[in-house]
Amino acid sequence: LGPALAWATTASLGRPLPAEAASAPLAVPLIAAVATLLVAGARALRTTLPALDALGRGLTTIVTLADPFPAGGQAYLAIEWTATHAAGVLAFLERRAGVWLATLLIAAILIWAVR
Numbered sequence: 001l002g003p004a005l006a007w008a009t010t011a012s013l014g015r016p017l018p019a020e021a022a023s024a025p026l027a028v029p030l031i032a033a034v035a036t037l038l039v040a041g042a043r044a045l046r047t048t049l050p051a052l053d054a055l056g057r058g059l060t061t062i063v064t065l066a067d068p069f070p071a072g073g074q075a076y077l078a079i080e081w082t083a084t085h086a087a088g089v090l091a092f093l094e095r096r097a098g099v100w101l102a103t104l105l106i107a108a109i110l111i112w113a114v115r
Contacts, residue, residue, distance in 0.1 A: 009034055 010016050012034060090102050 012037065 009030060090105065
């Protein structure tokens with residue numbers, strides 16, 4: 001953590017950090033100081049940027065349309081429903097008609113799926 005922190009501080013402040021400053025006791029306060037400087041800089045920079053609310057709304061619409069999760073979720077629910085009902089039908093057949101009928105039905109489904 002020390003060398004990376006020393007490099008980041010040197011890069012952001014523009015002057016080299018002494019080797020003693022890269023030790024562990026100073027790491028946490030140094031991280032807090034650099035984070036505070038970054039936040040203050042970001043807030044100062046924010047006031048110079050134009051309002052991007054309209055662009056944000058447009059990007060939200062594009063991301064919502066491009067999101068694969070709803071279609072994937074619906075496909076999963078369809079597969080789950082099919083598997084649950086197929087298992088229920090096979091369990092019913094096994095109880096009523098015996099193991100052989102269920103085996104024939106499974107074989108027929110496999111042959112149909114491969115075809």
